[in-house]
Amino acid sequence: MKRNAIFRMILFAFLAVVLVGVLIAGIALKKYQMPGIVVRESFDAPVVNKNKFSGKEIDRLKIEWAAGNIVLVPAEGDTISVTEELLGGDKTMVLKKDGSTLYVQYCEGAVGISFGSNSSLKKNLYICVPQDWVCKELEIDAASATVQAEYLTIQELTSSTASGSHTFTNCQVEKLKMETVSGNLDFSGSLDKLEFNGVSAQANLVLSNRPKSINLESVSGDLNLTLPEGCGFTLEKDTVSGRFSSELETTEKNGKIIHGDGSCEIDVEGVSASVHIRKGD
Numbered sequence: 001m002k003r004n005a006i007f008r009m010i011l012f013a014f015l016a017v018v019l020v021g022v023l024i025a026g027i028a029l030k031k032y033q034m035p036g037i038v039v040r041e042s043f044d045a046p047v048v049n050k051n052k053f054s055g056k057e058i059d060r061l062k063i064e065w066a067a068g069n070i071v072l073v074p075a076e077g078d079t080i081s082v083t084e085e086l087l088g089g090d091k092t093m094v095l096k097k098d099g100s101t102l103y104v105q106y107c108e109g110a111v112g113i114s115f116g117s118n119s120s121l122k123k124n125l126y127i128c129v130p131q132d133w134v135c136k137e138l139e140i141d142a143a144s145a146t147v148q149a150e151y152l153t154i155q156e157l158t159s160s161t162a163s164g165s166h167t168f169t170n171c172q173v174e175k176l177k178m179e180t181v182s183g184n185l186d187f188s189g190s191l192d193k194l195e196f197n198g199v200s201a202q203a204n205l206v207l208s209n210r211p212k213s214i215n216l217e218s219v220s221g222d223l224n225l226t227l228p229e230g231c232g233f234t235l236e237k238d239t240v241s242g243r244f245s246s247e248l249e250t251t252e253k254n255g256k257i258i259h260g261d262g263s264c265e266i267d268v269e270g271v272s273a274s275v276h277i278r279k280g281d
Contacts, residue, residue, distance in 0.1 A: 050083040051095055053102060055130040060101040060137040065145045068122040072138075072149040075128035085124040093125070101137075178203075196223075206280065207231075211264050218270035225266075226278040232260025239273045246277040 055078045063070060068087065075081070082104060084093045091107035104125065121143075129135070129152070140147060140159040147159065150169040157173050159166060163182045171189040178185055179197045190209040196216045203216060206226040216223050227233065227248070235257040237244060248259045259277075268275055 050081060053080045053082070053097065054078070055080050055133050058097070058100055058102045059135060061104065061127070061135060062101060062139040063104045063125070063141070064106055065104075065125060065140070065142045066106045066121040067144040069124040070140065070142065070145050070147045071125065072127045072129070072152060074131040074133070074151050076131065078130050080130070080133070081128045083126040085126070087122045087124065089121065089123060208280075213265045213267075215267045216270070216273070218273040220272045221270065222274045222276065223268055224276045224278070226280045227264070228280045230260065231264060232258070232262045233264040233266050233277070234258050234262035235266040235268070235275065237275060238269045240271045242268075242270065242272060243274040245275075247279040248277060
């Protein structure tokens, strides 16, 4: 394994513990500084807080959340609705619109956080978008949140989490970048480019298209990749204690594993990082 790759993996593992604390504290203490219109209304002990925006005016979403579920789904109509469900706490979300970007923040001001348990921080976020809506940029910054999305079209998706799984079902994404500690990525649909950095996390991809590139850096995490028929790939693997298996016929040349025309570039670096490639429909 290359010396610089080993160094990056060790450093990434060391920083993982720090990342958990930084994400939680950052989300809890940070206030938005960008200009915008505060659209949150004041409620007394609310159970549900719901806001609507024109789908024609919003094409970017930036979400900052602490704990709970983040759900993004298409719905009928031409509006984007943002709803939160409180699960015992009393902190309500803050929404800010700046140009065509909608910022969704867990709450305003500081939150008292116990690192032993974040159960009091849990609340659910539901975002419904028009069925034909195209998101130019989706950014998620969360401490301990589960992300679920389906039938979305996204040009650029970035997610940074301390823990919590991400499930994207039947989505079309051009570029996905994810950094996580103990949070798996489960993706089905169309994906052009993936950059995945994880500790104790794996990427499970079932793709319907021919991706351009897949890059994975992982400590104790695998790449499980299902490719459509006729999709070629070139795999460069630089791992310690990692296995490789493929249902597709491969050849090896100059240390690289090749199938078909080799068009999809797959680069995997890590410790205890295995690669399993399966044949799709």
